[in-house]
Amino acid sequence: MEKQKVVRELKPSLKTIHLWGIAVGLVISGEYFGWSYGWASAGTLGFLVTSLLIAAMYTTFIFSYTELTTSIPHAGGPFAYARRAFGPTGGFIAGAATLIEFVFAPPAIALAIGAYLGVQYPGLDPKIAAVGAYIVFMALNILGVQLAANFELFVTVLAIGELLVFMGVVSPGFSISNFTANGWAGGDVLNHTAILGILGAIPFAIWFFLAIEGAAMAAEEAEDPRRTIPKAYIGGILTLTVLAIGVMIFAGGVGDWRKLANLNDPLPQAMKIVVGNNSSWMHMLVWIGLFGLIASFHGIIMGYSRQIFALARAGYMPGVLARVHPRFKTPHLAIILGGIIGITAIFSDELVTFGGQTLTANIITMSVFGALVMYIMSMLSLFRLRRREPKLERPFRAPIYPLFPLIALVIAAVSLVTMAWLNPLVFAVFVVAMAAGYGYFLSTKHLRDAAPEDEMLEGTGSLEEVTLQTSLVSTDD
Template identity: 30%
Template sequence: MSDNVSDRTQGDGPVLRRSIGTTQLALYALGSMVGSGIYGLIGKAAGEAGSAVWLSFVVALCAALLTSLSYASLGSRYPRAGGAAYVTGRAFRLPIVSFIIGLALVASGLTSIATQSKIFATILADIAGLEQLSPTFIAIGFLLILGGIVFRGIRESMWVNVVCTLMEVGGLLLVIASGISYWGSVDYFQTPPERADTAFGVIVLQASVLTFFAFIGFEDAINVAEECKDPERTIPRGLIIATFTAALLYIAVAVTAVSVVPWHELATTSSPLTEVMRRSAPGIPPGIMTFIALFSVANTALVNYVTASRLIYGMSGQGLLPNHFGRLHAKQRTPHIAVLALLAVSLLLVIAGGIADLAAATVLLLLVVFIAVNASLVTLKRRADEKPGQFEIPVILPLAGIAVCTGLLLTRLASSDWRAPALAGALIALILALYAVLRMGKSDVR
């Protein structure tokens, strides 16, 4: 173990339980990436790129891999629960930057948890015939169960994650297997005819802005670093395995989807992969994809809950949040105060409703976080007194990551309506106000 482990592990109190190996971490990151997004994203991407949508996933892989490799390298250097908040703090030595980055990620996790809870409630009500129950009531019950699992321990959370991830991957493999006989039946370089005046490469690049977001989730892996066995090796291996596995699945699903359902029909259906299954395997009940989607949604919420709780725990250890957020339960060895705080805010978001615009805003903040993480690695690599990790990459890769994420951010800002950027700005303003309040009450912050 390196000397970069949190000081809390050196005391007499409880510490986070180290139980995560490479396979579990890879499944954790994969479960976060292969979430509910791909089940609806494929149709929208096909509408932009036509049958060449598979190429947009190849481009998106290259873009995502740059930042994923930066996370892997930083994870091998500094295996800390604070993740991006810790590495940006170490790189720039400005607590306010770490505070903004950390809480931006927490905000992203909270909106995802609340959104997935609502989706879960809607799907469950449809499957189980519980239309008479309020979706909000079901979502609250789901959140309470989720909070109980995360509080219970990382082993239990990981086992639930493994089951859900295998169900998600199984659903995508089922789509591929049912439609593989259709491969070769279409022109895989065909783009929408109405975009004939646009260069082929530009069409693919524009669609890759959308498909890039199917890879978001790899960043969650670094936040469970203090619960990994041999994290300096486990984190890089797990991240790389997960990213490439997701890419192979996405590309194969994209090829299958446009082979079975013409791209222009795929773009207009509300449930693209269910439609693919209906045509390629009519003997399989269409509800099977809905059932798998239930596991996918639950897994996305679980991973975001674990990640957000570890971020809060790590930020407390950095002195960015009050020290009681860094307390661990003596028996379960989980950050129970952070878990309960997240549960309370998630319940409020679910009850309050309307969080779609907030979710869109946090996507913009995620790109800002990726830029900051890549810049952190560049800064740390150039600092003479920083020890290298066990997984090092050339400085050109994080620099390229900065360029790609900046391009994606600008493209996203240009294509979005004003509400998402305005909300993103409001969130940053709120985070800054909270930072000012905590600074004024220094005695309450470690």
């Protein structure tokens, strides 16, 4: 009896501009908060070194990752690439790591939303505000991908504009001497403390770019993914690199940067140094700055829901999570599950706050562990598929192959080992989570055996056949 084939129910309606908005929007909250913890570890100059190194990793990674995304435009993103390259176990490793990255990033962002609102409303509990954000944006994601993508594009453009305004407003108070003062942990670059600080700042430099790869999870909902995805990714990484370096330098040069380290709202506090507490510029930054956090929060909800959906559809999670809302054509149960996990993390201070780090810092570190494992698996999948499937249609090929994917792979691997050494408790939690997932994976082979056949995962069908199926679903809708 022939096995049933996957029916792609996600509606393809996203254009290049939407995908660019998702790619940038997923990440842009990293320019508003989180990165300042890197100053606490490495100093301004040390963190600049870390950030440039990580920017090199992401640039080479995105140019390489785009080959996978355009060759295999699947909602599972990294899970699909590793599944096709290394089989079910490879798919599990990449899928579970991606899920940890995307499920643990939103609670950190939600807490930052609460911190930003706290500037305007000092009596507001940040955790209550964070839960409210979850409820609102889970609902928006359930209402439809076109509505969600248009909203994402709108708030992303506003957030970019606000970062440019921030740099312009604080520029009169900028001094390079402020930025370089105490710029190295321990006093100078050659000491042991400075080197450890640079290494310890890796997760916070990654936070500048974390989750840009999530746009790949909208590939099944993209119009002509072979053409639109490369444009969106290349434009996205260039946009984010310029903004990250600009924001970090301008914020660090307005006064004593040490007062901004370990804060969830470094930009309003930096602007306050220049324009004062009651300036209309400062209040505008708080309100419009929320759009940057909202863009990432909203976009990552979209990303984690597609990952859960794809894993469930392939038999890696309970099949009920692959259900699509009959009216809105969105994976509503997957959206809700990720929200429940995120809200639980927000209220688990005693579990998440340890090792001398804040709740937000530990959540960021946990998310980064997932990201680094996924990056490593994705680059290994690229090398493997180049060898195993030389005839696979590749609308976009990684430039300067194999150098670009090799650079991304090496930096990601070194970063993972370094972070595990410097954050042993968070790494232990990550390992336990992956091990628990693997136990579930081993005990549920029957779910994968019963799952519909997916040409993109198995490599049994051509890209043209899959694209035709997707377009037929769109026409029927």
